[in-house]
Amino acid sequence: MLEPGKIIIGALAAVFIGVSKAGFGGGLGMLTTPLCVLAFGPKEALGIVLPMLCAGDLFSLIHYWGKWKKENLWYLLPGVVAGVLIGVRLIGRFSARQLNVAIGSLAVGFVIFQLLRETIFRAEGKFSPRFGLGFLFGTATGVASTFAHGAGPVVAMFLIPQRLPKIVFVGTTVLIFTWVNWIKMPFFLLDQSVIPLSWLPAESIINGQTIRWSLALIPLVPAGVWLGVQLNRRFSETWFTRAIYALLFLTGLQLIFEFDLAGWLHALIRAS
Secondary structure (H helix, E strand, O other), X not given: OOOHHXXXXXXXXXXXXXXXXXXXXXXXXXXXXXXXXXXXXXXXXXXXXXXXXXXHHHHHHHHOOOOOOOHHHHHHHHHHHHHHHHHHHHHOOOOHHHHHHHHHHHHHHHHHHHHHHHHHHHOOOOOOOOHHHHHHHXXXXXXXXXXXXXXXXXXXXXXXXXXXXXXXXXXXXXXXXXXXXXXXXXXXXXXXXXXXXXXXXXXXXXXXXXXXXXHHHOOHHHHHHHXXXXXXXXXXXXXXXXXXXXXXXXXXXXXXXXXXXXXXXXXXXXXX
16 A cells, blocks of 8 residues: 555656756756655665656657757766766665765755855856866766766756856756766666676665656656646746755755654644
8 A cells, every 4th residue: 555645755756857857946856856765765766766857858858859069968978977887886885874864965965056056157267178077077977866866966067167058058958867867777777686796786776666656657757847838938936946945955954864853743732
């Protein structure tokens, strides 16, 4: 019997992916993994979210087809492969608690980066990307994406100083993450029972249980894309984005410090 809370959080995560892929809500997509971690646990969340991200990437890729600066992908791709290999090798060595802290830290770090990025890049001149820097950023992208599907700030730090037009920036980001997520897929499916390599996880991150959840939730991704398009046409995303950052920040803190929110609420009700 599925718990209603898990169903609701999983459904919201799928819709959030679609809305963010439609270009609305700033860091809404970053909220997906931390929320799923609260519902399913860290390793299960990573396995459930990746197929939904791949589905969302396909919808976005069609919409932004050709509206990208392709050389950025070639600069980052070698490092991305190296980063994914490093991430997969390390992820099996972390306990659930340590993964929670890693995912929560990336969530909090994303919010801080978004708040400070204008200050960080205001004084910077436009720069042309190159392979050496691309490899470093690509490696960081691969590691962060493997641990938490949370490499958005890393890619943004590589693209923002290039002063790309908004649609090219979004299209390039879509292209990069389409490749990143599909590169991760075989490593999330494999484990030591399939290929006896010590650096693979003892148990695959994507398994029968996570696939069932993913298949149940994926139809909500295009619904989220449609919703995102409608929201883009009708509403300003300024306050919506601020609310998302606040929720993402609090969710990250919850994963890091494991506040007993239910106990606090119960004590508050008794005290009143």
